[in-house]
Amino acid sequence: MTTQQPPAAVEPRPAPPPARRDRRSWTGWGFLGPFVAVFALVFLAPIAYSIYLSLFRDQLIGGNTFVGLDNYTQALQDDRFWDSLARVSLFLVVQVPIMLGIALLIALALDSGRLYGTDFFRITIFLPYAVPAVVATLMWGFMYGTRYGLVGDINDAFGVTLPEPLSPDLVLASIGNIVTWEFVGYNMLIFYSALRVIPHSLYEAAEIDGAGQFRVITAIKLPAIRGALVIATIFSIIGSFQLFNEPNILRQLARNAITTDYTPNFYTYSLSFNGQQQNYSATVAIIMGLITMVIAYIVQLRGMRKGA
Amino acid sequence: MSTPVTTASESIPAQTAGAGKGASRLRTPRRNTPGRPKRSVLLTVLTGLMLLYTVVPLIWLVISATKTQEGLADSGGLWFADDFALWDNIRDTFTYNDGVFVRWLLNTVLYVVLGAGGATFLAILGGYALAKFNFPGKRAVFAVVIGAVAVPGTALAVPTFLMFSKMGLTDTPWAVIIPSLVSPFGLYLMWVFATEAIPTELLEAARMDGASEARTFFQVSLPLLAPGIVTVLLFTTVATWNNYFLPLIMLKDSDWYPLTLGLSVWNSQAETIGGDVIFNLVITGSLLTIVPLIAAFLLLQKYWQSGLAAGSVKE
Numbered sequence A: 001m002t003t004q005q006p007p008a009a010v011e012p013r014p015a016p017p018p019a020r021r022d023r024r025s026w027t028g029w030g031f032l033g034p035f036v037a038v039f040a041l042v043f044l045a046p047i048a049y050s051i052y053l054s055l056f057r058d059q060l061i062g063g064n065t066f067v068g069l070d071n072y073t074q075a076l077q078d079d080r081f082w083d084s085l086a087r088v089s090l091f092l093v094v095q096v097p098i099m100l101g102i103a104l105l106i107a108l109a110l111d112s113g114r115l116y117g118t119d120f121f122r123i124t125i126f127l128p129y130a131v132p133a134v135v136a137t138l139m140w141g142f143m144y145g146t147r148y149g150l151v152g153d154i155n156d157a158f159g160v161t162l163p164e165p166l167s168p169d170l171v172l173a174s175i176g177n178i179v180t181w182e183f184v185g186y187n188m189l190i191f192y193s194a195l196r197v198i199p200h201s202l203y204e205a206a207e208i209d210g211a212g213q214f215r216v217i218t219a220i221k222l223p224a225i226r227g228a229l230v231i232a233t234i235f236s237i238i239g240s241f242q243l244f245n246e247p248n249i250l251r252q253l254a255r256n257a258i259t260t261d262y263t264p265n266f267y268t269y270s271l272s273f274n275g276q277q278q279n280y281s282a283t284v285a286i287i288m289g290l291i292t293m294v295i296a297y298i299v300q301l302r303g304m305r306k307g308a
Numbered sequence B: 001m002s003t004p005v006t007t008a009s010e011s012i013p014a015q016t017a018g019a020g021k022g023a024s025r026l027r028t029p030r031r032n033t034p035g036r037p038k039r040s041v042l043l044t045v046l047t048g049l050m051l052l053y054t055v056v057p058l059i060w061l062v063i064s065a066t067k068t069q070e071g072l073a074d075s076g077g078l079w080f081a082d083d084f085a086l087w088d089n090i091r092d093t094f095t096y097n098d099g100v101f102v103r104w105l106l107n108t109v110l111y112v113v114l115g116a117g118g119a120t121f122l123a124i125l126g127g128y129a130l131a132k133f134n135f136p137g138k139r140a141v142f143a144v145v146i147g148a149v150a151v152p153g154t155a156l157a158v159p160t161f162l163m164f165s166k167m168g169l170t171d172t173p174w175a176v177i178i179p180s181l182v183s184p185f186g187l188y189l190m191w192v193f194a195t196e197a198i199p200t201e202l203l204e205a206a207r208m209d210g211a212s213e214a215r216t217f218f219q220v221s222l223p224l225l226a227p228g229i230v231t232v233l234l235f236t237t238v239a240t241w242n243n244y245f246l247p248l249i250m251l252k253d254s255d256w257y258p259l260t261l262g263l264s265v266w267n268s269q270a271e272t273i274g275g276d277v278i279f280n281l282v283i284t285g286s287l288l289t290i291v292p293l294i295a296a297f298l299l300l301q302k303y304w305q306s307g308l309a310a311g312s313v314k315e
Helices: A018-023 A027-054 A070-076 A079-111 A118-130 A133-144 A150-158 A171-196 A200-208 A213-224 A226-241 A245-250 A264-273 A278-305 B003-020 B041-064 B069-074 B086-132 B138-148 B153-166 B174-180 B184-197 B200-208 B213-224 B226-241 B245-250 B259-271 B279-299 B301-312
Strands: A056-059 A063-066
Touching (some): A027 B138, A027 B213, A056 A278, A070 A278, A079 A118, A079 B041, A118 A171, A118 B279, A133 A171, A133 A245, A133 B041, A133 B279, A171 B041, A200 A213, A213 A226, A226 A278, A245 A264, A264 B153, A278 B153, B069 B279, B086 B138, B086 B184, B086 B226, B086 B279, B138 B184, B153 B174, B174 B245, B184 B226, B213 B226, B226 B301, B245 B259, B259 B279, B279 B301
Antiparallel strands (some): A056 A063
16 A cells, blocks of 8 residues: 655645644645545445455355455456466556657657647647547547547558557557547646656756757656656556556457457456455455555656666 | 655745636747747647547537438548438437437436535645644645555456445445545645645734634635636536446446436446447437537636646646
């Protein structure tokens, strides 16, 4: 639960003198209380409840019985779970670097001041963020079509036969393209915002030292936005492991290519809502949550250490 | 903590101060490389390719929304068909199946007003408390909330569903609204904002004058937080408007569906036997779904870009 430590340095003002703090000690709770109450209801209680669920099992004989860690042992030997995890891991390793790489290149291009129409580029490339995953997937799903979609148009126009984007071999890449389209602009904006606050004086110093553009990027810009890079990476990892909406919608068009255990999240969803195996589903969800947090934590440690 | 973290943290005051004055640093063209860099046609063209990738699907959507069901099949995707059916499509989208689209639209608005509005309000109150008060358990609360961001939201979905089902909340609007009320990112953003935008001396002065805490908050603090509020409201609105997973598991009765879920149902009609194929309405409905948000982002650029800048330098 401590993958993201609060940045202590952010708090700019010293704590008020003790006398005043004593006088008002509980007033803050009056303001924070409502948030904490709802937070406890929709975050903490479900976590506690799913841990509880994961320790039980509905059995034909004896009903709901305590089974200790049996569900966990079962999940760790479950090929369907490992296959789905392998799939999102592959997705993570390929899609996230491509998306963040493109986002970074655009952010650097915008920040260089060498583009015509910087503002227009920035806002337009960001726009897909406002498009719901459902609409993005429906749109791309139509365009992927080899008969009526854009892929079909290209085939007709050039007399070629492009591989089907929704075939089992390519569908993961097609999902990757949709996710990239949705989030490249958002990540670009995060990088760009971080680049904008780099102190001017650093660039002047670099010029005096005779550093070229490339050197400025590697020696000043990238180190300065490391925090933003780490955050974007962590959010992308969480997003990849949670992949659900895009495969869920795309399945309407590609039933054979996308199974109901396509991603870990899809698997837990199917277990709960089609298979009525809530206890097992909760177990798989907890394992995925733990894996996500561990990887996010490692990325944060590594990302921050490099700067030291 | 390593050097870049400190650098990033120190830069927050400058960012938020600029936002507080309503002046967006992002929009001011700044030459950050010494001398004046020459504009590059090559670089513009390369970035233009990325722009093309971004807008082609949107252009496809707009053009396709002008086509009839037959036109969609017969004509190329990136040019208009012979019939211009946009207005017919819009009318049909709103009237199909006794105007169920309007119902979904109103549901979505309801979820956004109560869910995103409530989330923003709770984040403002909480962020203000974290920024301007000292109280027992403050650090613990903050650590837990920030840590919770890393918990996959969907890992919570199943237990939340089971809990809500025991409480009799599933298949009611509350099942969608209540989980939308918590935005850890919003809380964080409001905390950073309140720290910078509200001078503690001002609060002291208000208290000296005998104003109650509630009055101080509403009359002194709230107006100063306006740019931060717009940012948080916009991002919680996107999250709620675009939400799919939560309503999917919580709602069975299509009368309570939001737009996202409704569009998905319309789309899947095509594969059910005897189902009415209405891709033209799916496409027009999709366009109608994204127009309000895109308009909001374009109109409120000045606010959210500076707000996002404040948030992006966290950690």
